[in-house]
Amino acid sequence: MTKYVTILNGEQYEVEIDKDGNILLNGERREVDFLALGPSLYSIITDYKSLEVVIDDEAGNVSVLMGGRLYETQVLDERALLMAMRKGGLGGGSGEVHAPMPGLIVAVPVEIGQEIQQGQTVVILESMKMQNELKSPIDGVVQAINVTAGQTVDKNAILVVISPPSEE
């Protein structure tokens, strides 16, 4: 029996798979016919519902495209679950603003120590001929600014770090 916890939309789903491929979802038995059709293309039949799904993964995150909707999940096995718990719980928002693509920093309209709100623009990045406003994922205080205007950055570079406001 292999046990997983899959996180989707902030909810945890406990999925157990035994040697014969039987599936338990949150402790309940489910009849699932899951068949690979090609690279990342699968057919899944459950409760007579026939669905074609496309599944991909990147860095431990598994994305499922089903019925025109993209479901972004994290599948954790027992070891990964243990590590995530030690790091401070599941699904906590990170205060790092990454470059979603390579580009040129146009402006950084915040300062270290500044109090900012979720959704506030912290970096303006130019890429694909467009200026994109990168916003803070959380409320907090600007802890570090790693770039300056005019600099080019690679994909996934950490541009600005925001620390959550200290609890009083």
Place this chain on the structure above:
Amino acid sequence: MPEKTNINKVLIANRGEIAIRIIRACRDLGIPTVAVYSDADRTALHVRYADEAVYIGGSRPAESYLRKDTLIEAARKTGADAIHPGYGFLAENADFAQQVIDEKLTWIGPPPNAIATMGDKHQAREAVKKYNVPLIPGTPAGLPDEELVAAADRIGFPVLIKAVAGGGGKGMRAVHRAEDFREALATARREAESAFGNGDVYIEKLLVGARHIEFQILADMHGNTIHLGERECSIQRRHQKLVEEAPSTFVDDDLREKMGKMAIAAAQSVNYVNAGTIECMVDKDKNYYFLEMNTRLQVEHPVTELVTGVDLAKEQIRIARGRPMTHTESFMNPRGWAIEARINAEDPYNNFMPSTGKITTLITPTGPGVRVDSGVYPGAEISPYYDSMIAKLITWGETRAEAILRMRRALSEYTIMGLKHNIPFHINLMNSFSFITGQIDTNFVEQRFQMDTYENNPTQQELETAAIAATLYAHRKRQLAAQVVAPAKRDTSNWKWVGRWERMQK
């Protein structure tokens, strides 16, 4: 009589879907083709699709697709005797057109002086004014800040700040209140400077509730100029078109007749030859104003092709060869309805943020009334160097309703994985009541369209199925990884194993 020229090989000075569109037209005509490519495009589809391909430099456009001498040298090396510029890059660069002609190559496009006049917004307005073409109130280009501030007050808000060297939605900014004007002006100048190397801007009155409607023009060297009807392009975001259709629900026979005549007059004002587009703004009282002329084949040309039956890319080549064009009468009665959805690598759930990456899965829709002009394939890398448009999905129906239903069906078949794209936006748009009834204007997407209005939350059953599918996927991948690793684990060291193997071979 104009001179007839033969075209024996065409170099396409472009990339992506438009390069493939032009290569296809050449193939239909039996003309061999030459593609050009940058470092980022060695494996691009246009390179694989052409008969010959020439490397022209680095990934940034300035190092490759914008290098005039290199492109002409590429034509020389391969014996191409004509150059098609596509759209974007050097398509509306009069100097390049002139250079091509001076090198005794055929330029598949309009005359350089027509490009130059229409490319300069002030000159364009002066040229068409003489032909009684109606214009939006505005200022000439290149005024200093203080005069622009005064002019904005005189014209009345809202106004639009536009970059002289801009186009295609780049370098434009709407200002609704006088107190925001100076800051917006500074931003517009900064963007124009970084994007085009020219910070000059001008101002135009912003029409509220207006539609963007344009007319397709074809003109040959034998004095024929016709229009092929209108395209409705009001579904835009930040002045970037997202969906186009032909005809427009807003244009009746009377308006088509009047605007068509005006479009032909505007083209004739610069002695236009080849394919071009007259872009207009039309307000809710059906007053229309000339906006600009695009002196090239446009992204949205397929919708016109589907309702007229004319292959515009082929017609461009025919005109460039000095032949009279196939049709010499304007198209007043569109056949059926066509809609185009631009498929962009942009995330509609995150402010249309561009997305780069590798396309891992690509399933392209087919079936009745569906056309896909695409520049990508499974495994293709979408780089940050070029435009985010990766394909165009075009559907045709006998009626607008049929075209919309086919678009819905085709969008649901379209599967692209590996990067974020705007197919969910198009699905929601095709379900929106305003779009279905044609109640749209150029502000519709930005001001009255929300992604979540048309979406239901996933059901518990759907979430459970997705969670199970994701888990089974991860589980199988882990099992597979375990199998791959296992055979490599030998009970002795690899050196011992090699030694044994060698002894056995003796």
